[in-house]
Amino acid sequence: MPELPEVETTRAGLAPHVEGRRVRAVTLRRPDLRWPIPPEISATLPGQRIDAVRRRAKYLLLDTAAGSALLHLGMSGSLRVLPADTPLRDHDHVDLVLDGGGPDSKRVLRFNDPRRFGCLLWQPTGETHALLRGLGPEPLSDDFDGDYLFARSRGRSAPVKAFLMDQRIVVGVGNIYVAEALFAAGVSPLRAAGKVSRERYAALAAEIRRILGHAIARGGTTLRDFISPDGAPGYFEQELSAYGRGGEPCPRCGRPLKQAAIAQRATVWCGGCQR
DNA sequence: ATGTTTCCCTGCTTGC
């Protein structure tokens, strides 16, 4: 279930293996993932050189002169760079065959996604794909802070948890990390977004940045070589304070952590520490 | 416009 840190780790791991390489061919083993794979992926992408691998929110962009391949890993997707003759596994849906320095170094960028919540789309040069329009700021950018959250939240009655997970407000804060940030900041996920003070939004913004930054740094240290059978880093479950611990004692006060669904998502919090 | 619910899909877990 890649959240922003996993996507950023994937980007960083991928970049040195694909940047500067040319896409020799594209193999589609099914016509769609979440959405149909557009014809440009087969017709335009082959022959293009990948100039850069970028990330926006949880989307990865493979930039070429003609445009960018836009990838989302959904919740079960993974990308690996492998020798071209690596046997297929279940759910290996797409290969980008990459030019190497010679015949022995031919590689493929292989997209595996069992649940197919991911996507592979195309963004022509000079255009911004509809999915990327209207996205909020990156949580690790200077545009994101407590004052920003405070200003955007006035008058809103939705739970602060739903507000923080809204990609138009801030991108990349998924269910796991929002639970951790709310716990660390002592804010109840049920509180109306418009009723959270400026000071507490400052704490929330700081915790979001700290937790995401820490996870990215850990991912970076874990994933040394991206050419490996297991490309996706784990979640460091032992470091999670709230997520997935419903019923267990609160790490801070010892009272049992509550669990309920908020906005159709499993939510865990401490009724004592989070107000 | 904002808030809420539904839906996509498969693998894992739980219950009978």
Place this chain on the structure above:
DNA sequence: TGCAAGCAGGGAAACA
């Protein structure tokens, strides 16, 4: 032991 049901999850889309 096997099978069915339940759950998880990002986020777009539909709906109120």
